Amino acid sequence: MFQEERLVAIVDFLKTNKRISVEQICALFDVSRDTARRDLVRLEEEKRIVRTRGGAILPSNPHEIKDYSNRLKIVSEEKSSIGKVAASLIYPNDRVILDVSTTVQSCAEHIKNIDCTVITNSINQAEILSSKSEIAIQLLGGKLQKEHKFLYGTSVIEKLSEYHVDKAFIGVAGISERGLTNALEEDGMVKRKMIQQANQVIVLADHTKLGKTHFFKFTDLQDIDLLITDKTPEKSFLDLLRKYNVELLIADIEDEGDE
Known part of the structure; x- marks a missing residue:
């Protein structure tokens, strides 16, 4: 699986499960911990996630408009x-x-x-x-x-x-x-x-x-x-x-x- 495909899959996983760990990325996509960390760094740079200790969560939506x-x-x-x-x-x-x-x-x-x-x-x-x-x-x-x-x-x-x-x-x-x-x-x-x-x-x-x-x-x-x-x-x-x-x-x- 290419990195771009993996990044999309990670975000999709987060939308359903709210958080993801480095270990889960390794298991889900059969990649090393270094590769999992690089994926998270890339997603963070693109402001698609917020990195946490050992994993990531989705950012809160700054453009959400209350009723x-x-x-x-x-x-x-x-x-x-x-x-x-x-x-x-x-x-x-x-x-x-x-x-x-x-x-x-x-x-x-x-x-x-x-x-x-x-x-x-x-x-x-x-x-x-x-x-x-x-x-x-x-x-x-x-x-x-x-x-x-x-x-x-x-x-x-x-x-x-x-x-x-x-x-x-x-x-x-x-x-x-x-x-x-x-x-x-x-x-x-x-x-x-x-x-x-x-x-x-x-x-x-x-x-x-x-x-x-x-x-x-x-x-x-x-x-x-x-x-x-x-x-x-x-x-x-x-x-x-x-x-x-x-x-x-x-x-x-x-x-x-x-x-």
Whole structure:
């Protein structure tokens, strides 16, 4: 058996059995301990395993996205402060789009009860805003993504094309030189259309998203106008924002309790 075949087999074994020892590799593939160790070194270099004393386990999945309800339980102080700053940019008579992210939900929670129009594909955002009598809500109809509670599909995108708004507030899983990315393609396709329909595109992202690239790219940095985050980024990231003429707002967490 060639090494590449062995490496695939080792990973498959781990998916079923959670861990593997050097002795098991030797027995399963009839190889020496030195060969087994070389296989583990190679897999570790490719970030496909985590080596342990005498063997290996699979790495935890850094890109696993918790369902919406679980993510709401861990909405951080940082996200709340970002949402508060974002909400302060919504004025009477504005027409705005809110996407489905938990950081944008923090924005919805902080919007004052003013005469404005909000377009969203998020069931949660619509529910939060429904208690604010002056805000008109347009909930986009489409196929329901049950786990994350948003509507998507051709009907959502077609309906979005009929609107033109002042501002779109967009959440991301990652923002880097490769553009804006998220975990779910169906969500990303809707975000892309939202961005196209807005005069000003405002991205809400806590510091853990900066410099990161996730699964699906839905737009480029040059397509956004303003980034709101909670910490001053590294110089290389600031240079990237300047290159694409993206303005930056830093939310002050210490002021979060002040209303």
